[in-house]
Amino acid sequence: MVTVRVFVTLKPSLLDSAGRTVADRLQALGYSEVHGTRIGKVIELEVDLADEGRIDEMCRKLLSNPVIEDYRFEVVE
Template sequence: MSSKFHARIYVTLRPSVLDPAGVAVQSGLQQMGYEGIEQVRIGKYIEVKLNAADEAEANQQLDEMCDALLANPVIENYCFELTALPVEAAA
């Protein structure tokens, strides 16, 4: 029997990779009068609901998904939060 999971995935550029969108946002915030902005980095947020036999399998599937499609491991880092969803009562 499989379980349902909800994953929140965060993808960000590696610290060594230039983030032109972040630089543009930082500049805009400073021009708007927000002082003290040291750095802005832009990333992606992805939600996935999946079925898996257990939490270990869900973690493995998410790692594979992120490495293959959701993140570019050459220039991006990713992390995710996994939550088991409650089993729905049978009608």
């Protein structure tokens, strides 16, 4: 069994309002070294074998919204 880790993040040109709020609150709570925050998803798949073509297809068609999100994946073990 192989673990594949998929990262799905908002495209950089889009405002990440949740991330913005987290950064503002961290600053207000004394963590003034934090200047920005972006929040994404990490999806860990347990698969029989890591066929990169099929994983890319899953990411593109089902696990991300390509209009607003970018994705990348890595095969962990």
